[in-house]
Amino acid sequence: MGFFARLFGKTVEANSVAPENITLSTSEERREQRVAAHHATVEDFSARNARENPSRAKRALVRGKNYIYWVPEIEQLKRDGRLEEALDLALECCRAAERDRQGREPAPAYTRHAAIICRKLGYLVNERRALERWMSFGFESKGRSLEDRLDKVNSLIESKLDKGISPDELTRPTTTIQGNLY
Secondary structure: OOHHHHHOOOOOOOOOOOOOOOOOOOHHHHHHHHHHHHHHHHHHHHHHHHHHOHHHHHHOEEOOEEHHHHHHHHHHHHHOOOHHHHHHHHHHHHHHHHHOOOOOOOOHHHHHHHHHHHHHHOOHHHHHHHHHHHHOOOOOOHHHHHHHHHHHHHHHHHHHHHOOOOHHHHOOOHHHOOOOOO
16 A cells, blocks of 8 residues: 555555556657657747747747757757767757847757767867857856866866877867858
8 A cells, every 4th residue: 555545544455456458658658758748839839939929930940840849859869879960950959049049048958968969979179169159148057067068178178189189089070060050
């Protein structure tokens, strides 16, 4: 018997069995449900935004959808190991968040995603540029996470340079860049 059942005086049969018609979903199915709910919410928001402020709605578009729409796709690309594609999409979302900011801080999540992906790929100079670009808007990240990340990447770059590694080896090759945030 569970804590709340005991607390409220409810009794449960000792041999109670879960109904057979209930199927437990897999983690993948639950993720798909969360993504579908996220997309539906963003679509509603985007439609309302397009009615109320068409020019702002247009500034927020990435590949025909509001930049908020792409968070699950960036995360899935990262999980699938398609890091270059995830980085391109994250950078496009960074630009859209900057265009849409209206005097507020640009959404830091896209910069954080881009920084994480750059670190995984070894593009430390690009990570630093993305972080510095976000900070150039004059805001402090929640919990100073982006500032701490910048400090860490600066020390990593310095240690790599001290070991004689060329800055070109720490930068994303231009042949892989679809868009340029830097």
